[in-house]
Amino acid sequence: MTKDHISTQKFLEELRRYQKGSVSRRHFLGVTGLGLATAVMSSAVPGLRPRKAYAELSGTVNFTTWPSYFAQENLDNFTKNTGVKINVAVFGSNEEMLAKLQAGSTGWDVFVPTNYAISTYKDLGLIEPLDLKRLPNYDPSTQEQRFTAEGSIDGVVYAVPKDWGTTGFVYNSKAMPQKPTSWKEFWDLVQNEATGRAMVHDYQLTTIGNALKYYGYSFNSNDEKELADAEKLLIASKPHLFGINSDYKPSLISGDAWMSVCWTGDAVQLQRDMPEMVYVLAKEGGEIWSDFYAIPKGAPNPDAAYALIDYLLTPAINAKEVEAHGYPSTDSRTNALVPKAMLENPVLYPAAELLAPLEFGAASTLTNPLRAEIMARFKSA
Numbered sequence: 001m002t003k004d005h006i007s008t009q010k011f012l013e014e015l016r017r018y019q020k021g022s023v024s025r026r027h028f029l030g031v032t033g034l035g036l037a038t039a040v041m042s043s044a045v046p047g048l049r050p051r052k053a054y055a056e057l058s059g060t061v062n063f064t065t066w067p068s069y070f071a072q073e074n075l076d077n078f079t080k081n082t083g084v085k086i087n088v089a090v091f092g093s094n095e096e097m098l099a100k101l102q103a104g105s106t107g108w109d110v111f112v113p114t115n116y117a118i119s120t121y122k123d124l125g126l127i128e129p130l131d132l133k134r135l136p137n138y139d140p141s142t143q144e145q146r147f148t149a150e151g152s153i154d155g156v157v158y159a160v161p162k163d164w165g166t167t168g169f170v171y172n173s174k175a176m177p178q179k180p181t182s183w184k185e186f187w188d189l190v191q192n193e194a195t196g197r198a199m200v201h202d203y204q205l206t207t208i209g210n211a212l213k214y215y216g217y218s219f220n221s222n223d224e225k226e227l228a229d230a231e232k233l234l235i236a237s238k239p240h241l242f243g244i245n246s247d248y249k250p251s252l253i254s255g256d257a258w259m260s261v262c263w264t265g266d267a268v269q270l271q272r273d274m275p276e277m278v279y280v281l282a283k284e285g286g287e288i289w290s291d292f293y294a295i296p297k298g299a300p301n302p303d304a305a306y307a308l309i310d311y312l313l314t315p316a317i318n319a320k321e322v323e324a325h326g327y328p329s330t331d332s333r334t335n336a337l338v339p340k341a342m343l344e345n346p347v348l349y350p351a352a353e354l355l356a357p358l359e360f361g362a363a364s365t366l367t368n369p370l371r372a373e374i375m376a377r378f379k380s381a
Helices: 008-019 025-032 072-082 094-103 115-123 183-190 204-214 224-240 249-254 264-273 302-313 315-325 363-367 369-380
Strands: 060-065 085-090 160-172 198-200 241-244 259-263 277-280 286-293
Touching (some): 060 302, 072 315, 094 363, 115 363, 160 204, 160 264, 183 204, 183 224, 183 259, 204 259, 264 277, 264 315, 286 302
Parallel strands (some): 060 085, 198 259
Antiparallel strands (some): 160 259, 160 286
């Protein structure tokens, strides 16, 4: 039995709906009669490139990521199209992720490490090399290379880029008349006008790193004297903090907290409903980062893991991710589909002079026992 002929206009309408993610792959192939011509269409419609058939997938995919970091609509549609349920777990730091993986038996299928952590996962044998043939929507030529390099080690790809961002701080301009522009001002406010109203991450890289910036040291410093200075500042600040939590948005929204160390996308999400929230990239510098999708060793459902990563890398799907979480994509194809207002948002795409002093996290900070001890003492003080 053959499909009835459809007009060119109808075909283009269905193609646009598919590219926007409004209809499923199955619907598009069925309506257009292209079920037997998928390979021919692959160059024009990346989402149709050959992969393990959705019908062959089953079970649950365990997805470990960061707070407020995905579009629920996309995950729901993946389940709708494949029948595979998605179990989302949220972590607040790469240290937590590393400790969990080292303990074994996580049951994770996909997780989202930050650039500086990938080499450690590889060295410890905790991460699988990726078979790029199973990720047809990943095109290295469309990626911004400064955000993707750390996913490859010795020519082997262990992780593919999700997005990138910066780490600054956010403050409520209605609650605070001050207009801080530096980490020195941030920490001074913590102990004075913003006492009891400020938050920092439960994450040694950013919390210790931004305490180091108070003194003008490198965000990645492992120097014992410089780390001792940072610890003194943290211990002195501890009684004045509202909380130590990487999921800080609820406290800012409720008004319990007025100021917090903050990631790009969280600032975008906050400003949607609270324009008074001001995001600051401190003049001393701080962190610039990129996050990746990766598959841990022993993932129980690798077929579904590859299918989920590939689905999320589809430009039209990825654009919905960006709109939902507010973190800029590394993929030029996705950026072409993101609303112009987002592309022009200085929180997502800061001016070059603000990016210049920022540092990518260093792998040595993740495994430095002194940093871990400082963070533990700070939290227990």
